[in-house]
Amino acid sequence: MNKQRDRFRPVNPMLGVQPRLGPFPAEHILPWSVIGFAAYLLCQVFLNLGWLWTGVIAAWGISTWWILTGDKPWRFLSRFTRTPYWVRGYCTYHSILQTHRSHRHESKVRHKNRSHRAAAGQARSHRR
Structure with missing residues (x-):
């Protein structure tokens, strides 16, 4: 008996079963509540229809959603x-290390060029 048990x-x-509330998939609860609330707003608040029409429109929206999505809503x-x-x-590929080194070198060259240009610009302004 123990060998069979081992x-x-x-x-x-x-395991691997989709969560359900009775026959209804649990992932439909949020969309159905949104559809029901929208049906309530449309029929009761905006159009002042009766509760029968609110229920009919909510059932129509919920059934349409269930037909479109079914048990696998990701397919739709x-x-x-x-x-x-x-x-x-x-x-072109540039190595990070070479880019960093060349950037330092370029910044030094730029700084020298700026100071050289500034000096040349001052010399020109004195000539005029």
């Missing part, structure tokens, strides 16, 4: 995600 491990049968909703815009870019 060979088989108990597994939770709920993934159509509306924007695809990335890929562009092929061409640029």
Whole structure:
């Protein structure tokens, strides 16, 4: 009996199962509540219709959402995600270390050029 028990491990049968509230998938609760609230606003607040029309429009919206998305809402909703815009870019590779060293060298050269230009500009202004 112990050998048989060691060979088989108990597994939770709920692993990998989609969460549900009765027959309804749990991931539909939020969209259905938004649809129900929108039906309430439309029928009761804006159009002053009765509760029967509010229920009919809410049921219509909820059933439409359930038909479109079903148990796998990603199959329908993934159509509306924007695809990335890929562009092929061409640029030469520069090592970070060499770029840092060359940047230091360029900044020293720029500083020398600025001071040289400033001195030349002052000399020109004195000539005029």
